[in-house]
Every structure is written in C-alpha cells, then in structure tokens.
Amino acid sequence: MALQYLRPSQAIRRCPILCRAGPSPAVPRAINLHLRRLVSTFNASLRPVTRPNIHPNTRNITTMTSPEPALSPSTPVTPIFSPSQPADLPARATSLLQTSSWTLTPSRIAITRVYRFKTFKAAWAFMNQVADECKRQRHHPSWHNLYNEVTIEWTTHRPKGLSIKDVEMAEFCDRVAEEGGAVEGEEGRRCC
Numbered sequence: 001m002a003l004q005y006l007r008p009s010q011a012i013r014r015c016p017i018l019c020r021a022g023p024s025p026a027v028p029r030a031i032n033l034h035l036r037r038l039v040s041t042f043n044a045s046l047r048p049v050t051r052p053n054i055h056p057n058t059r060n061i062t063t064m065t066s067p068e069p070a071l072s073p074s075t076p077v078t079p080i081f082s083p084s085q086p087a088d089l090p091a092r093a094t095s096l097l098q099t100s101s102w103t104l105t106p107s108r109i110a111i112t113r114v115y116r117f118k119t120f121k122a123a124w125a126f127m128n129q130v131a132d133e134c135k136r137q138r139h140h141p142s143w144h145n146l147y148n149e150v151t152i153e154w155t156t157h158r159p160k161g162l163s164i165k166d167v168e169m170a171e172f173c174d175r176v177a178e179e180g181g182a183v184e185g186e187e188g189r190r191c192c
C-alpha cells in the first residue's frame with residue numbers, strides 16, 4: 001500500500017498512536033522536505049520493475065516488485081538473438097541451455113551460470129584463463145566473484161542480443177571450469 005504525504009497544513013494535528021497529549025510541534029522545513037522525499041522513494045519502490053536484474057545467487061528470493069520469474073532450462077523460452085548470426089546459433093544455444101547449467105536471463109538476451117571451485121585460488125585461476133580468452137576474442141562478460149564462486153553473464157552489446165560469441169565463450173568457460181576442478185550444482189557452496 002502506498003504512503004501518502006500530507007502537508008503540515010493537511011496533517012492531523014494530533015498523533016493517533018503515541019501522543020494523545022496534543023498538537024504536534026511545527027515540522028522544520030528541511031525535515032519536511034526530507035520526509036516528502038522518503039515517502040516518494042518508498043512509493044516508487046512499490047512500482048513493478050519491468051526488467052528485474054535477478055542475480056543467480058538470489059534467484060530463490062522473490063519480491064513484490066519482481067513480476068518476472070527467473071528462467072530455467074525447463075522453461076522453454078527462446079533467446080533473442082543478435083542480428084546476422086550463423087544459422088546454427090539457435091541449435092547451439094538450445095543445446096547449451098539444455099545440457100549445461102547455463103540459464104537464460106529474464107531479458108532473454110543473456111545467459112548466466114554460477115561455477116563453484118574448491119578454493120578461491122582455483123576460482124581466480126579460472127577467471128584468469130577466461131580473461132585471456134576475452135582478450136583474444138574481444139568479448140567480455142559481466143561477472144562476479146565471491147570466494148570460491150564465479151558468476152558469469154554473457155550478452156552482446158553490439159549487435160544487441162545473444163550472439164555466437166556468447167555461446168562460444170560459455171562453451172569455453174564450461175571446458176576450462178571442468179579442467180579447473182569446478183564442482184557441480186550446490187556442492188561446494190560455502191557461503192550465504
């Protein structure tokens with residue numbers, strides 16, 4: 001339910017909960033402005049987010065403002081591909097989404113996956129190998145590292161969409177992660 005900001009002139013003069021004692025003191029202008037901003041920020045947070053950016057680590061946390069559920073391989077939704085891609089891209093993307101732990105993000109232009117390693121050092125070594133390949137391919141991920149976990153998201157900014165480069169980089173990550181001793185699924189989850 002949205003809050004309603006009342007100007008001091010409209011506001012009730014007596015607090016119904018605490019101070020049955022009498023009229024509230026005048027609210028200084030600065031505090032008044034601050035309160036007005038708080039109310040509008042709170043109300044804005046209640047409006048639905050059109051493209052929620054759900055981090056894979058928080059995919060089980062749903063909020064009132066996230067109407068779009070996270071997509072999983074069992075949800076048959078097609079990616080939105082970049083224009084002018086090789087003919088076999090849809091088949092390769094489908095295969096990746098069905099056989100690996102990559103999932104399509106709600107925007108449908110990106111794929112994401114979490115890798116877990118035995119140690120932080122192994123996670124960092126994996127990131128170094130991926131970084132070298134990024135340099136070679138001139139293609140870069142959005143990624144996050146938390147101790148032994150590496151979360152990667154691939155999308156193409158230009159031409160916008162999911163491109164063959166994203167699928168190739170995801171396949172590369174799978175190969176290197178396996179060689180680097182990545183553990184499957186929830187096994188190896190260390191924190192939060």
Ligand SMILES: C[C@H](O)[C@H](O)[C@H]1CNC2=NC(N)=NC(=O)C2=N1
Pocket residue numbers: 138139140141154155156157158159
């Ligand atoms: C100039 C440079 O090659 C481009 O800007 C590259 C860099 N890395 C990139 N990375 C990703 N993920 N998408 C891109 O479109 C992209 N473009």
